[in-house]
Amino acid sequence: MKRWLLLVLIITLILPASAFAKRKKYEVVDVENGGSIVGTIKAAEMVADPMGKIETEVPEETKLCGGEFKMNKYIISADLGVKNVIVALKKVAKGKAMPKQDLTLDNKDCQFHPLVSIAYKGSQFVIHNSDPIFHNTSLGLMMKGKRSTVYNLALPIQNTTIKKPVRRTGMISVKCDSHKWMRAYVYAAKNPYVAVTDKNGKFEITDILPGTYKVMVWHEGFGEVDKTVEVKAGQATTMDHTFTKP
Amino acid sequence: MNLFRPWALFSALALFVLLMPPFAVAQDDEDAAYEALIKKGKQYYDINCRICHGAKGDGKGFVDVIRYAEKNGRVIETFPRDFTFGVYKFRAASTGCLPSPEDLQRTIKTGIDRSFMPPQEKISDEELRGVAEYVMTFSARFEEEDLCDVITAAKPDYVGSDKSIKKGIEVYKRMKCFECHGDDGKGNGPKANEIVDDWGKKILPFNFVAGNLKRGSSAENIYMTFTTGLDGSGMPSYEDSLTEEERWNLVSFTLKLMGLTEEGGKEH
Numbered sequence: 344m345k346r347w348l349l350l351v352l353i354i355t356l357i358l359p360a361s362a363f364a365k366r367k368k369y370e371v372v373d374v375e376n377g378g379s380i381v382g383t384i385k386a387a388e389m390v391a392d393p394m395g396k397i398e399t400e401v402p403e404e405t406k407l408c409g410g411e412f413k414m415n416k417y418i419i420s421a422d423l424g425v426k427n428v429i430v431a432l433k434k435v436a437k438g439k440a441m442p443k444q445d446l447t448l449d450n451k452d453c454q455f456h457p458l459v460s461i462a463y464k465g466s467q468f469v470i471h472n473s474d475p476i477f478h479n480t481s482l483g484l485m486m487k488g489k490r491s492t493v494y495n496l497a498l499p500i501q502n503t504t505i506k507k508p509v510r511r512t513g514m515i516s517v518k519c520d521s522h523k524w525m526r527a528y529v530y531a532a533k534n535p536y537v538a539v540t541d542k543n544g545k546f547e548i549t550d551i552l553p554g555t556y557k558v559m560v561w562h563e564g565f566g567e568v569d570k571t572v573e574v575k576a577g578q579a580t581t582m583d584h585t586f587t588k589p
Numbered sequence: 590m591n592l593f594r595p596w597a598l599f600s601a602l603a604l605f606v607l608l609m610p611p612f613a614v615a616q617d618d619e620d621a622a623y624e625a626l627i628k629k630g631k632q633y634y635d636i637n638c639r640i641c642h643g644a645k646g647d648g649k650g651f652v653d654v655i656r657y658a659e660k661n662g663r664v665i666e667t668f669p670r671d672f673t674f675g676v677y678k679f680r681a682a683s684t685g686c687l688p689s690p691e692d693l694q695r696t697i698k699t700g701i702d703r704s705f706m707p708p709q710e711k712i713s714d715e716e717l718r719g720v721a722e723y724v725m726t727f728s729a730r731f732e733e734e735d736l737c738d739v740i741t742a743a744k745p746d747y748v749g750s751d752k753s754i755k756k757g758i759e760v761y762k763r764m765k766c767f768e769c770h771g772d773d774g775k776g777n778g779p780k781a782n783e784i785v786d787d788w789g790k791k792i793l794p795f796n797f798v799a800g801n802l803k804r805g806s807s808a809e810n811i812y813m814t815f816t817t818g819l820d821g822s823g824m825p826s827y828e829d830s831l832t833e834e835e836r837w838n839l840v841s842f843t844l845k846l847m848g849l850t851e852e853g854g855k856e857h
């Protein structure tokens with residue numbers, strides 16, 4: 344019987360190399376006594392939030408959308424905390440389970456809501472049109488000023504809802520081909536260690552396995568930086584960042 | 590404790606040697622066949638495709654923009670496709686999906702009207718499969734993602750009938766197709782000048798009296814465009830916002846706009 348044991352041992356040692364070489368997938372494990380990353384993302388100085396312009400030749404749109412809107416590009420608190428910054432751990436091999444949490448993107452009053460958000464691989468995009476006008480919602484992975492279409496969906500009728508699975512991951516820009524001013528950003532995550540800063544620029548990412556991680560910090564106006572953070576078991580590591588001028 | 594006795598080790602190794610090679614050989618055969626196909630595809634690509642699409646498949650060959658004027662004076666700009674994004678307009682699959690090898694082969698073989706992508710009439714079947722496979726190597730998407738379900742188009746009998754055209758007109762209005770394509774389908778709607786593609790280049794909505802559709806002008810091809818959208822362009826998918834019947838009625842009206850009473854144009 345023992346020779347079978349050895350045979351099994353040899354085969355199991357050889358097989359995985361070929362069977363698992365192809366794709367790197369996120370592995371879900373129990374995280375006990377994990378660490379966390381907390382921090383505040385700030386601006387070096389106050390930046391004025393620009394106004395957006397609505398230009399359309401369709402009269403019913405002018406009536407619905409108005410002429411100008413607050414862009415909410417720079418939402419900065421009195422102590423310079425920046426809202427709507429995405430903080431995401433990159434290349435995480437394993438950790439806690441992905442949340443089952445769909446992302447609703449609404450076309451409302453000629454804007455996308457929310458402006459900045461997170462979607463999780465395996466969950467769904469729920470795309471809705473609350474407006475009585477035509478919208479199309481085009482999601483595209485951001486690629487150095489260009490994009491790679493993820494979905495382009497027509498929602499011509501008020502209260503249409505379309506659900507699509509979150510498959511491709513990375514920073515996504517959302518646009519509407521018929522309303523140039525409309526925009527939103529979604530980080531489609533392949534691991535659950537992602538956060539969006541609140542109105543004080545604060546974020547918290549919990550239950551991380553100890554180790555050294557690369558962390559992406561992204562903002563629509565300030566741009567993107569990568570940081571390196573060491574996470575220790577049962578401890579909170581502080582990771583702050585201050586953006587200088589956009 | 591007997592694991593490392595000579596006989597145990599020997600028989601285990603003997604069994605291992607006997608059992609493993611067939612797998613290894615089968616895998617090697619497959620790899621070798623794939624390598625040969627890619628080689629063939631690259632050969633064909635370097636001679637016929639590279640001049641426009643570039644050595645890296647990024648669309649940066651010797652030919653850059655191609656401009657031509659339509660009868661109405663509208664100037665259309667076309668760029669060779671950049672394959673590195675893995676985004677393709679012509680697929681028999683939903684928006685966001687990869688094209689299948691068959692989708693790519695169809696486009697390579699038939700070419701694309703009004704785009705200066707010529708048909709490859711003399712290409713052999715092996716070369717065709719090879720080029721499609723080689724084009725896929727330019728984007729990591731083809732390694733990372735699975736293919737989606739294939740969408741089929743079976744044209745119902747009523748397509749092209751007066752009743753269906755009438756219903757199609759109503760869909761055209763309700764779906765706001767005119768906002769881009771214009772009331773009379775000439776590509777001159779109020780949103781016509783606002784559209785950019787994935788590469789940030791300005792693109793214009795199709796003028797239905799300007800010739801064949803790029804995908805082909807058969808009823809089935811028009812239906813496919815409404816269903817899948819043209820990823821990378823401004824044309825969205827109506828798979829979730831129109832029923833199949835509504836899409837076929839819209840096909841009837843589109844054929845009417847194009848002056849193709851029932852079905853015609855170049856089959857793609």
